[in-house]
Amino acid sequence: MRAASRRSRRTERAAPVMPAYITRRIPYFEYMREEGLVRIEEQADRLIEEVGIEFRDDPEALRIWKDAGADVKDTRVRLPRGMARELLKTAPSKFTQHARNPARSVEIGETSTVFAPIYGAPFTRCLEKGRRYGSFEDFDKLSKLVSMLPSLHHMGLVICEPCDLPVNKRHLDMVLAHMRNSDKPFLGAITEKSRARDSVDMARILFGEAFMRDNCVIMGNVNTNSPLHVDKVVTEAIQVYCGAGQGIVVAPFILGGAMGPVTTAASIAQALAEAMVCGAFSQLVRPGAPFVLGNFLSSMSLKSGAPTFGMPEPVASNYIIGQLARRLGVPLRCGGSLTASKLPDAQAAAESADSMHSTAMGGANFVLHSAGWMEGGLVSGFEKLVIDADRLGAYQKLLGGIDTDDNALGADAYEDVEPAGHFLGSAHTMRNYETAYYDAVLSDSESFEQWTERGGKDTAQRAFERWNKMLDEHQPPPLDEAVNEALAEFVEKKKQSMPDAWY
């Protein structure tokens, strides 16, 4: 009992309590001038009206478009000028995604920002075991870490692919693990319509049918099939999630020069067109449904054609899409702590920082991949996760702005400190030093001699020690036993209802 209480105190000190989400208190960075923004919007509008978007493999989606008055020829959908913007007017500029712990509920949109971890990596990496296919054991550990990291506000879903579980059943284990390991909000599955439904059904068990009818408690996150192609994964997920009054995030993923034009402005325009049309579709399915306009641009190596991350063009695109989303009045997903690096090294950190700095300053409201991303998204890194999370806390503070009240201005600081004196131990210092600066857990600021004495460890080694220590301290938040059993029963029944499938 005393040991437990000591441990809990230590944990609190290592991870100071942060708000459930970020409230931005600073202005936006208007990176691109009005004229340029208008030209990008006009190009997006032209694509929607003249080239149109392919909606394939989902006759229901085509029917919905036809009924709404769109120009539908075969699978090509063109919208008259202004129709997408008009439909998007019912999408909320901000909404709440509820967590089972109300203190962890998040607001997404306007000045509110939510950080979520990497999504979809088939591999994991840690210092001890190196790079390997993700397993459910890895998934469960990562889920616990994300739950504990105070600067991650949201669990996301596929922190890594649990490749040792059947493809048609792993969503059940993933959703259940997040529900049990954490009381933070989470995403549901989207890869297949029934899996999306399972996720929504599980959320219904956790939150109760009545509460869920009027509130967003789960979201799906989908990618369009760029260029200008939306497949049934997207339209079915929108129908399942928005149909149940839940949220949807639609993010065109564009590698410039492959899934979109190689020039940045053109890629942004195409992504805007695709996301706007999907957003309009979500509002046809259910006016007022929470919709997050997504954007994911990647640049390309001139040497190899491979995708690159953290380069200035996608970094600029974070700022620009932020401006465009605000003009549209819808919440934005973009960016993340992105890198092509194979290791949690200097390249990884520099690319992630430039990508994430612009993501945060640019006004993103929901940030998937904000921690753990390595190797172009192929690898979920244990060390990278905690290294990134440490920096996310810094962006959280940066978004909070700098106070200029009398105390912050040091109006009385010079009463007991003369010119050429020093402020160590002065009244103003003693009153403020505990809250003056962000305390980065993983940043070493010791002297070279102290650092050498303690083993001369690099950031990755310190991160390895930190996440292992954290896992030792994880305690699942309390969960109503009846709900827990009902969830287990649902999952068991679903698993029994079909044979394992590996595709």
Add this chain to the structure above:
Amino acid sequence: MRAASRRSRRTERAAPVMPAYITRRIPYFEYMREEGLVRIEEQADRLIEEVGIEFRDDPEALRIWKDAGADVKDTRVRLPRGMARELLKTAPSKFTQHARNPARSVEIGETSTVFAPIYGAPFTRCLEKGRRYGSFEDFDKLSKLVSMLPSLHHMGLVICEPCDLPVNKRHLDMVLAHMRNSDKPFLGAITEKSRARDSVDMARILFGEAFMRDNCVIMGNVNTNSPLHVDKVVTEAIQVYCGAGQGIVVAPFILGGAMGPVTTAASIAQALAEAMVCGAFSQLVRPGAPFVLGNFLSSMSLKSGAPTFGMPEPVASNYIIGQLARRLGVPLRCGGSLTASKLPDAQAAAESADSMHSTAMGGANFVLHSAGWMEGGLVSGFEKLVIDADRLGAYQKLLGGIDTDDNALGADAYEDVEPAGHFLGSAHTMRNYETAYYDAVLSDSESFEQWTERGGKDTAQRAFERWNKMLDEHQPPPLDEAVNEALAEFVEKKKQSMPDAWY
């Protein structure tokens, strides 16, 4: 001959020709609202008027202040409200610092930005030899590297301390090495009045007396002795450099809670007060003298009291001091690629990136420490230098903005690409791919398999190989033989004129 030509071609490809300095084509990030800025300015004005600044050990400085109508009591100088701002009106908002190669001359101020390397580190570090005191051999190598790196526009001066040379003579070797190794602009010495004079005299030999009379060809960079204390190193350097029509950079270095209040707004106000008063002094010495308002804030570890870098408060201060300098209408020095890390690892890169991203976006015009800085400025890192320089190229591109002309918007890109198709090899892609994206030399974007085959090297190892290869390729730019001899003669004569001193 053919071998040389092949080598030169390869070098060109590795380091694309960049402009001599950066021209910003994007708006500024107005991080703090008007009200907060006004409150910081008012606090700075109060400090100048009421508390005053100590000017010690330089009677001539006190005489200049008295003659100008300042309130001087002993060594305390107080300026009537508005006097500093009034005097600063003669300081140019932008000026040219000429290089001996006119194509390398830089503009400093307004929308022009210049990156210079680390300054003043007593130690160096590289993968092969580890951490050790800097030597002239190290200095010379670093000088050659800075000269070759296209995203570094300026040589600075003390890239590392050549600790094996006598303290009273090393400035001669440093200035001479920069003059011979490079045709980029550089700084002169400031540690002692005669050393500042030597630097100006050597510049006069290089540029010619007539040219130098009307043009800025050298600058000194000095730190105030915060809080609110300016010693004779500063006032003498201003008198020597500005007296000769040359430039001066004055940067208060404030570790919050020690040399200034622990709260960020208060530290910014104090730094602004100190720098404004020194700027005003420079204009008393010579109205119209190039003056750069400097700012260097460091936060502190709550655990140890040690300085920390790349934390959100100093990052925010880069944005805020940028706003304040623009309101004052003078060029700004701030920020850099700063870190407390002992190694060129993830911590180093993340802290450097957040620090430098805000430095660049915030509108700094002259950035000392923009590459090579490690361990709180104690260490000049060979690998860190080239890693940072690679990222500086990305900021250069980011500051250039994103085009939105018809080609950039891809107005014709969809003529040969259908929805659900791809842009690989399309006409628009072929026309644009070579210039579409920044080519980061040190960022690895290969597949895991390719990367593993090539040795699985981390960023630091690749950086080590790169700087060694660069040094093999260094060729000093041509220098008039008569000038070269005159410089050598000047240095030799100075060295003979005094015994070695080690303090």
